[in-house]
Amino acid sequence: MDNFQKSSKNMLVAQGLDRVHSRRKDPDWIARRMRDPGSLFVAVWRSKVLVAEGESPGPVLLEWKQLEGRAQGDCTFFLGENNGRSYFAVDLDEKASSAFDHVGRFRDLRVVAPLLSRDDGALLAYAKTLAYWHERNHFCGTCGGRNEIREGGHCRVCVNPQCEVVHFPRTDPAIIVLIKSGEKCLLGRQHIWPERMYSVVAGFVEPGESAEGAVAREVFEEVGLRVRNIRYHSSQPWPFPCSLMLGFTAEAQDQRIMLGDEELEDARWFGRRELREAVENGAVKLSTPVSISYRLIEDWFDAESPFRLRDFAGRGFAIRKEE
Numbered sequence: 099m100d101n102f103q104k105s106s107k108n109m110l111v112a113q114g115l116d117r118v119h120s121r122r123k124d125p126d127w128i129a130r131r132m133r134d135p136g137s138l139f140v141a142v143w144r145s146k147v148l149v150a151e152g153e154s155p156g157p158v159l160l161e162w163k164q165l166e167g168r169a170q171g172d173c174t175f176f177l178g179e180n181n182g183r184s185y186f187a188v189d190l191d192e193k194a195s196s197a198f199d200h201v202g203r204f205r206d207l208r209v210v211a212p213l214l215s216r217d218d219g220a221l222l223a224y225a226k227t228l229a230y231w232h233e234r235n236h237f238c239g240t241c242g243g244r245n246e247i248r249e250g251g252h253c254r255v256c257v258n259p260q261c262e263v264v265h266f267p268r269t270d271p272a273i274i275v276l277i278k279s280g281e282k283c284l285l286g287r288q289h290i291w292p293e294r295m296y297s298v299v300a301g302f303v304e305p306g307e308s309a310e311g312a313v314a315r316e317v318f319e320e321v322g323l324r325v326r327n328i329r330y331h332s333s334q335p336w337p338f339p340c341s342l343m344l345g346f347t348a349e350a351q352d353q354r355i356m357l358g359d360e361e362l363e364d365a366r367w368f369g370r371r372e373l374r375e376a377v378e379n380g381a382v383k384l385s386t387p388v389s390i391s392y393r394l395i396e397d398w399f400d401a402e403s404p405f406r407l408r409d410f411a412g413r414g415f416a417i418r419k420e421e
């Protein structure tokens with residue numbers, strides 16, 4: 099399996115939409131697509147997404163007429179097309195937040211994502227992360243002037259004629275790495291995580307650093323281990339709020355853990371059998387199956403086990419509180 103296929107298996111990857119790069123530059127075309135009766139809008143409010151209640155929650159996708167004029171050019175962002183239908187995100191203001199109580203509720207995507215289909219989760223993640231960036235970029239970071247939306251929301255341009263800087267939606271690269279030693283893998287936990295949740299090591303890539311360099315540095319900072327054979331696995335957009343997770347595997351040179359930068363409160367080596375027992379008896383909870391951290395653990399576990407992680411991990415996912 100090549101890296102593209104591996105990344106495609108990750109959840110929250112919006113790959114079903116044609117982003118129509120050439121046409122979205124035309125504001126008239128965007129305006130026509132917004133008013134098209136077949137177009138659908140993902141409603142976002144305070145970074146939460148509108149989801150239908152019930153046994154099988156799904157996104158509530160609104161039509162132009164349901165929005166009653168709320169889908170204005172400064173809060174509506176073109177996501178892409180699929181089967182001739184255009185998809186947009188619309189970031190609603192305070193007054194509009196209760197206008198859709200009859201069709202659904204605004205919910206934390208991190209909590210509802212595991213309940214959604216792959217395509218639905220990816221669509222909501224894409225809408226949420228783009229809306230988040232716009233919410234924080236009404237003004238130019240260079241001169242303080244007003245930024246106007248261009249390309250259906252895929253950039254903003256400063257209107258100050260002395261500036262005219264183009265601002266692109268920000269994505270923060272972060273590494274996430276499954277560390278192996280022999281047949282064990284290392285999992286740690288942060289005190290802010292849900293109780294008993296363990297996961298792989300992760301951290302932001304710093305300026306001037308390669309992704310592999312960030313892997314080596316983060317691992318040493320967090321658990322005091324030197325690693326080799328750093329290998330790329332796959333990537334995942336992580337809209338909490340706007341990261342791109344770059345997944346790796348690496349081998350530790352020894353197993354002496356030394357907790358370093360106070361990010362982790364515990365870190366341990368787990369063999370496959372130990373991990374299975376710990377999950378089954380409730381001593382360890384795994385991160386959400388939507389995450390690339392779960393994917394990394396799953397690929398490691400399933401590679402040399404008669405059991406599939408997915409067959410028993412469902413008993414042990416950490417549950418986050420909805421904010």
Ligand SMILES: [Zn+2]
Binds near residue numbers: 238256
């Ligand atoms: Zn400016």
